[in-house]
Amino acid sequence: xxxxxxxxxxxxxxxxxxxxxxxxxxxxxxxxxxxxxxxxxxxxxxxxxxxxxxxxxxxxxxxxxxxxxxxxxxxxxxxxxxxxxxxxxxxxxxxxxxxxxxxxxxxxxxxxxxxxxxxxxxxxxxxxxxxxxxxxxxxxxxxxxxxxxxxxxxxxxxxxxxxxxxxxxxxxxxxxxxxxxxxxxxxxxxxxxxxxxxxxxxxxxxxxxxxxxxxxxxxxxxxxxxxxxxxxxxxxxxxxxxxxxxxxxxxxxxxxxxxxxxxxxxxxxxxxxxxxxxxxxxxxxxxxxxxxxxxxxxxxxxxxxxxxxxxxxxxxxxxxxxxxxxxxxxxxxxxxxxxxxxxxxxxxxxxxxxxxxxxxxxxxxxxxxxxxxxxxxxxxxxxxxxxxxxxxxxxxxxxxxxxxxxxxxxxxxxxxxxxxxxxxxxxxxxxxxxxxxxxxxxxxxxx
Ligand code: GDP
Ligand code: IMO
Ligand code: MG
Numbered sequence: 090x091x092x093x094x095x096x097x098x099x100x101x102x103x104x105x106x107x108x109x110x111x112x113x114x115x116x117x118x119x120x121x122x123x124x125x126x127x128x129x130x131x132x133x134x135x136x137x138x139x140x141x142x143x144x145x146x147x148x149x150x151x152x153x154x155x156x157x158x159x160x161x162x163x164x165x166x167x168x169x170x171x172x173x174x175x176x177x178x179x180x181x182x183x184x185x186x187x188x189x190x191x192x193x194x195x196x197x198x199x200x201x202x203x204x205x206x207x208x209x210x211x212x213x214x215x216x217x218x219x220x221x222x223x224x225x226x227x228x229x230x231x232x233x234x235x236x237x238x239x240x241x242x243x244x245x246x247x248x249x250x251x252x253x254x255x256x257x258x259x260x261x262x263x264x265x266x267x268x269x270x271x272x273x274x275x276x277x278x279x280x281x282x283x284x285x286x287x288x289x290x291x292x293x294x295x296x297x298x299x300x301x302x303x304x305x306x307x308x309x310x311x312x313x314x315x316x317x318x319x320x321x322x323x324x325x326x327x328x329x330x331x332x333x334x335x336x337x338x339x340x341x342x343x344x345x346x347x348x349x350x351x352x353x354x355x356x357x358x359x360x361x362x363x364x365x366x367x368x369x370x371x372x373x374x375x376x377x378x379x380x381x382x383x384x385x386x387x388x389x390x391x392x393x394x395x396x397x398x399x400x401x402x403x404x405x406x407x408x409x410x411x412x413x414x415x416x417x418x419x420x421x422x423x424x425x426x427x428x429x430x431x432x433x434x435x436x437x438x439x440x441x442x443x444x445x446x447x448x449x450x451x452x453x454x455x456x457x458x459x460x461x462x463x464x465x466x467x468x469x470x471x472x473x474x475x476x477x478x479x480x481x482x483x484x485x486x487x488x489x490x491x492x493x494x495x496x497x498x499x500x501x502x503x504x505x506x507x508x509x510x511x512x513x514x515x516x517x518x519x520x521x522x523x524x525x526x527x528x529x530x531x532x533x534x535x536x
Contacts, residue, residue: 094120095524096358097316099343100426102323103416105332105370107396107403108363109428109511111135114151114319116509116516117361120528122314123159124152125306127349128339129321130167130200130231132224134397138514144180145397148173150319153180153190159309161302164196165339165349166321167231168244169205170290192305193298195245196351201257201287203264204230206278210271221335222372224398232338234260244299247291257284303351310356318346324362324416332455332462335374342420359524362422362505364413365429366439366495369403371396375462377455378406378442378469392432407440407469410502415455417503426509427496430488431518436474439495442467443502472498480513485520488512 115137131147152158204227234240394403445465475489510520
């Protein structure tokens with residue numbers, strides 16, 4: 090590794106997902122050899138713009154768009170075979186060489202059609218008030234089967250387990266009555282042919298990518314190759330530390346890498362927490378700084394805040410320094426990337442939540458449970474807004490003074506330096522500080 094290179098790094102979301110991780114990973118990938126997904130599945134939607142072309146990635150790591158970068162789907166990712174197949178085909182149709190650069194862990198679990206059925210049906214059963222608002226990609230039920238063990242299905246089983254089809258059909262039959270009771274007797278996810286097709290796709294079309302990625306990454310690191318980890322979802326959706334039960338089912342921060350990629354925590358040199366300059370959330374659950382008014386609508390419109398995976402309108406609110414400070418601490422963020430600085434342009438004043446008020450007390454850490462969280466009111470401090478468009482800014486110093494003061498306030502409140510600022514969706518609309526500036530410039534020769 091050269092002296093100036095920041096070393097193995099994790100890019101992870103500090104909020105409820107959709108912070109702009111895809112853009113950051115794509116940008117840094119030019120300076121790395123492998124980009125590794127370690128958690129989540131097709132619930133993720135990571136957007137990358139390359140010039141006028143938009144890519145929305147769900148299961149494939151964003152590094153797949155860079156020539157010379159190996160994209161690794163680690164053991165902690167739950168993989169829906171038909172979805173991965175279509176994603177690969179769609180990229181190939183756009184001229185991206187996937188086959189040479191993709192590695193898929195033999196330890197990764199398969200999302201089966203009955204997982205997606207259970208996700209859909211249990212959400213419908215809970216109704217609008219209580220449902221989690223999942224992406225219905227089968228994530229929770231698949232991780233539940235993984236933890237249950239006897240009902241988990243891994244790519245290694247697809248390659249080596251005799252009579253896997255029989256076991257899978259037995260699992261399906263065991264699920265049938267429970268899912269029929271949820272009103273899903275005719276759900277396509279309970280169709281035997283669909284279930285067998287998933288296994289077939291995994292075996293016939295995806296096994297060419299399957300290997301022991303744990304060993305692969307160990308060898309790669311030993312040979313001096315640089316690893317970039319691409320977190321999915323966000324710290325506040327973390328199974329243990331997020332706004333439970335309105336969370337996803339994996340460890341979303343750098344802490345998830347040890348389990349989800351099999352790479353020990355001592356190897357990480359840098360942890361880059363990504364946040365927007367405001368907050369968004371998609372799906373249910375408490376959101377202390379939510380603006381269910383014209384200001385929230387204006388942020389949604391200016392930021393084009395609609396889900397990459399489901400198209401749902403995202404809930405919008407002011408920046409929450411309490412929540413972001415908490416996640417930065419949890420993830421041990423060494424750096425911040427603050428995205429969508431352009432989206433706040435034109436607001437006369439910009440709010441920032443600096444504490445919560447709960448039952449007449451001021452608190453500076455988010456409570457663990459939704460009952461208390463729902464009682465929290467944000468203590469908002471307003472800073473002067475910036476009128477000018479900043480999308481063509483060339484450096485942090487050239488941003489309007491008010492934008493610079495706002496960014497400094499985020500740094501002060503979270504205790505972490507913002508070494509990446511984003512002023513638009515495109516690669517070029519990014520203001521990099523060291524250590525990224527020199528390493529990205531040095532490793533740029535890509536697509
Ligand atoms: P991810 O899941 O964290 O990768 O984020 P998503 O791709 O789901 O959502 C982020 C959205 O914001 C995408 O549409 C990006 O193209 C867009 N985006 C990223 N950075 C910026 C920025 O600085 N300004 C604006 N206006 N859009 C951005
Ligand atoms: P990226 O990687 C935004 C949310 C869902 C729901 C909850 C549980 O694009 O940032 P799940 O389907 O995982 O069981 O849903 O988590 N969620 C996300 N929200 N971005 C994501 O991923 C998300 N992944 C899950 O909306 O509230
Ligand atoms: Mg997303």
